[in-house]
Amino acid sequence: MSKLSEQEIEKRLLRFPDWEYYDDAIHAEFEFENFKDCFSAMSRIAFECEALNHHPDWSNVYNVLTISLSTHSAHGVTDLDFKLAEAIETIVEPEE
């Protein structure tokens, strides 16, 4: 899995308006109605992480979930991070 160039990352991010690139990772913040909805989404994301064998750096405070994705072994953002971001988008925004 090789690190994507900044240009490639910015190009791919056009399809991911919730996400921003900085500090060698892509980052997003999602707001839910309450803790239960937020943690339910986290549980569904956790299954995707295990399936992809790729795990986020994420934080939660009540109804807000903050996620950062990067590939440690590549020291940056790889295709795997975009795969996980795509899975996350499907979970948090199922109506789009």
Add this chain to the structure above:
Amino acid sequence: MSKLSEQEIEKRLLRFPDWEYYDDAIHAEFEFENFKDCFSAMSRIAFECEALNHHPDWSNVYNVLTISLSTHSAHGVTDLDFKLAEAIETIVEPEE
């Protein structure tokens, strides 16, 4: 729910060696064997949070869980934070 004094917090923390008090909150970090074990503990903690109607500021990276507890409405640490810390300890260290 009223804010506990620093002296009272430090006294109670004697029973919670995993936890430290600073920045008006109590903090702990727990390490698990892998992501699945860590997220399983988070799920069990999430149920306790809902039961107590009290929620942590928490982060996860792979097998490490970092938790901060405070009571926003009291601008500090209250009895409720220790109730949740106790529930968390029972979940993450069931053999003690």
